[in-house]
Amino acid sequence: MTGEAVVAVEGLSRRYGQTQAVDAVSFTLERAQILGFLGLNGAGKSTTMRMLAGVLAPDAGRILINGTDLLDQPRPAKQAIGYLPEQPPLYRELTVDEQLHYSAGLHRLDRAASRQAMARVKEQCGLTNVGRRLTGNLSKGYRQRVGIAQALLHDPPVLILDEPTVGLDPIQAGEIRALICELGRERGVILSTHLLSEVQATCSHVQIMRAGRLVFAGALAELQQQRQSACLRIGLNAPPLVAELARLPAVTQVESLGGGRFRLHHAGAAPTQAVLDQARADGWELWELTPEQASLERIFVELTLGRGTAE
Amino acid sequence: MIGVIATHELRRLFLSPLAWTLLAVNEALLAWVFIILVNDFQNTRGRLAALEHAPGVTDLVVAPLFRVAAWGLLLLTPLLTMRLFSEEQRTGTLDLLLSAPVSATQIVLGKYLGVLVFLLSAVALMALMPLALMAGAALDGGKLLAGLLGLGLLAASCAAAGLYLSSLTAQPMVAATATFGLLLAFWIVDLGAGQGAGNALFGYLSLPRHNDALLLGLARSEDVAYYLLFSVAFLGLTIRRLDNLRLRG
Numbered sequence: 001m002t003g004e005a006v007v008a009v010e011g012l013s014r015r016y017g018q019t020q021a022v023d024a025v026s027f028t029l030e031r032a033q034i035l036g037f038l039g040l041n042g043a044g045k046s047t048t049m050r051m052l053a054g055v056l057a058p059d060a061g062r063i064l065i066n067g068t069d070l071l072d073q074p075r076p077a078k079q080a081i082g083y084l085p086e087q088p089p090l091y092r093e094l095t096v097d098e099q100l101h102y103s104a105g106l107h108r109l110d111r112a113a114s115r116q117a118m119a120r121v122k123e124q125c126g127l128t129n130v131g132r133r134l135t136g137n138l139s140k141g142y143r144q145r146v147g148i149a150q151a152l153l154h155d156p157p158v159l160i161l162d163e164p165t166v167g168l169d170p171i172q173a174g175e176i177r178a179l180i181c182e183l184g185r186e187r188g189v190i191l192s193t194h195l196l197s198e199v200q201a202t203c204s205h206v207q208i209m210r211a212g213r214l215v216f217a218g219a220l221a222e223l224q225q226q227r228q229s230a231c232l233r234i235g236l237n238a239p240p241l242v243a244e245l246a247r248l249p250a251v252t253q254v255e256s257l258g259g260g261r262f263r264l265h266h267a268g269a270a271p272t273q274a275v276l277d278q279a280r281a282d283g284w285e286l287w288e289l290t291p292e293q294a295s296l297e298r299i300f301v302e303l304t305l306g307r308g309t310a311e
Numbered sequence: 312m313i314g315v316i317a318t319h320e321l322r323r324l325f326l327s328p329l330a331w332t333l334l335a336v337n338e339a340l341l342a343w344v345f346i347i348l349v350n351d352f353q354n355t356r357g358r359l360a361a362l363e364h365a366p367g368v369t370d371l372v373v374a375p376l377f378r379v380a381a382w383g384l385l386l387l388t389p390l391l392t393m394r395l396f397s398e399e400q401r402t403g404t405l406d407l408l409l410s411a412p413v414s415a416t417q418i419v420l421g422k423y424l425g426v427l428v429f430l431l432s433a434v435a436l437m438a439l440m441p442l443a444l445m446a447g448a449a450l451d452g453g454k455l456l457a458g459l460l461g462l463g464l465l466a467a468s469c470a471a472a473g474l475y476l477s478s479l480t481a482q483p484m485v486a487a488t489a490t491f492g493l494l495l496a497f498w499i500v501d502l503g504a505g506q507g508a509g510n511a512l513f514g515y516l517s518l519p520r521h522n523d524a525l526l527l528g529l530a531r532s533e534d535v536a537y538y539l540l541f542s543v544a545f546l547g548l549t550i551r552r553l554d555n556l557r558l559r560g
Contacts (some may be wrong), residue, residue: 057557089407093326104409107313150407162363243549 005064006080006158006188012061014047021047023212025063028177029205031157034184036203036220037192040304043154044088044212045192049162052190053083066157079107082156088147088165091098092136096127096146099135100153107154114153119151122283125179141172148179159183161191165198177202196300208303223299232264233257234275249274261288297298312413316421317428324391324429333390334433337383345381345440358377369451373441374526377458381519384430384466385439385494391429392473393487396549397421399482415553419546423474423507428493430466434459452526461525464538467492468518471545477551 008030015021022044037045052054052063054070054077061076065071070077077225090099097118104114110272122128125145129139135146149158164180165173180202183189193199199220200205206223210218216223237247237260245254245262250271255263264275270291279286321532324330352371359365399405438459442452472493477486501510501517514520518541519536 007434050406053406055557075412078410081410083406083410085403085406085410086401089404091323091404092402093323100320103407103411105319106312106408106413108312108412110559123513136319148419269418 004085005029005030006066007061007190009052010062012048012051013059014051014056014213015059015097020212022051022058025209025212026061027207027214027216027217029188029190030160031188032185033205033209034180034191034203035190035205036199036299037190037207038194038196038199038304039192039209040194043209043304046162047211047212047223048209049083049160049192050085053081053085053160054078054082055085079154080156080158082143082154082159084147084151084153084159084161084164086166088143088150090135090146090150092144092243093134095132095134096122096138097131097148099301100150103150104153109154117153117155121152124152124182125149126175141168141176143166144172144176148176152183159187159189161189163192165195165196173198208300208302230266231268231271231276231292232266232272233261233288233290233292234264234286235259235261236279237285237287238283240284242281248278263292312417312422315422316360316408316413316418320395320422321428324426330391330429331522333387334436337387337433341376341383341437342379342440344537345372345376348375349444354496357499362363365428367451368444368448369441369454369528373450373455376441377437377462377526378522380434380462381465381522382542383437384462384469385491385498387393387433388430388469389490389494391540392426392470392477392490393483394477395426395474396478397480397483397486398552399402409557412449415550419549419553423546423549424472426470426474430470431463433465434462437462451528454526457525457528460478460524460530461522464495464535465518465522468541468545471542475545475549475552477487478549478556496503523533545553 005028007027009028010020010026011022012025025048027035029282037048037065039045042301051058052070054064054074057071065077066080068077068080091102094102100118100121102119109117121129125140125148127145127149132144135143138146148164149159151161161180162296165176168176177198180189180191184202189204191198203220206216206218206220207214214261233236238254239260239262242254242256242262244252245264248271250266250268251264252267253265257263257264272289272291274284275289278284336345349372352368355371375395396405399408401448438455441450441455469490473490476489476493479489480486496515499517501520514539521537524531525533545554
């Protein structure tokens, strides 16, 4: 972890009236990292991202973007950010080209640079054929793409994307995810979502928020390691006694699911081979053997609802 | 940077049917008033010729026309300025401006400039009608210019007030209503005020009263300063409000 930190946040807090929306959040993001912000609705994801983008002023805390303090020197810091809010900020009566041109102007690109940048982002985001269409007439997927293209125009080292795939059909969402993965190779990307599968598909790092606090921060792999036990689901036509299953190597607990199906909780590597060998030797007539995928989901639920131990 | 925002604002105004409709309606109504004024002037010309120091066509046609045009501005500006900030708040496009490397002052001045250019072109359109009189009559150029300056300053003041009220709400109609109410209050604040020291204040606050001298061809720095102060005050309030939006969320 010796990469160059493009975002560093310390003790960020924000309250709306009586509600503490974000409470002392600290983290860093490095170049070539894609950080997934996970949490239920209202957990403080959007508020945090709005503060990072300079749209909302924090009550307390410090935000360094590419080494520049966002609150002391907003202009150079904001020049280093590309921000896509929950609703892509598009003027319905402008065409895609006009919209991108305006955004390029706001980010101080001159005429030639703006023309180059527009050609580049339209290529990247698959917008080359819709340049003359009004943004108000585009489908949700295309509007989202224009929003991302707009955030990319000035080639910022930091991208902040607030729920970039919400409301898209699975194919569009897949395309946007692929685009984000590609963008994340040379930039620092922060994206928020409430979909765990999206984080698994795109992110290298995860942060889980609950009620304004960070309850988990680390690499995706660390989250996967957090599972205390993994499971193997088996189905048998001639099941033995539960006690016999419990004697299998590494099995810590056996749950009977009825109809000859069992869930074997195990520690360490899954005892697949042992189950197969034993089933053949004792004639259990094995018809199902599935490693359970739900463990990451369960950790997510535990962390977001506050039932877990990872506080 | 202010130029980028101003151009964008102006382009959006010309893309909306509302702005074109307002221009057309305003121009049509003024044309009607203009015809009546010219007709009246024709009818009284014979009697006026007998007078010494008789009022000319500029006093009898152009000045009353500009007085009506001032009322036109009062009706026009709230509908033009209502969208400036309120719609951006409602649709979330304000986030694009707030997250861009531009200051609140630049945003406010850019938007103000955009709508002001539109209003000044509306004033220029209004000026075309009296200018057409030059074909057959001698106009007093100084009085005409003073009258146009008055309309321009009035437009600048109305636009600044409208811009501020538009930043206060996410509902364009609320912004338009409030702007109209505020401007009308400044319009009629001197009604019922007679002579006397206490009434001087109300007279001073009145928006159109400062236009009266200009319509007579008298460009006093006192009147110009009033309009400039009025505009700067509301622009300052708008910048403050925009910074506050970031704090309040």
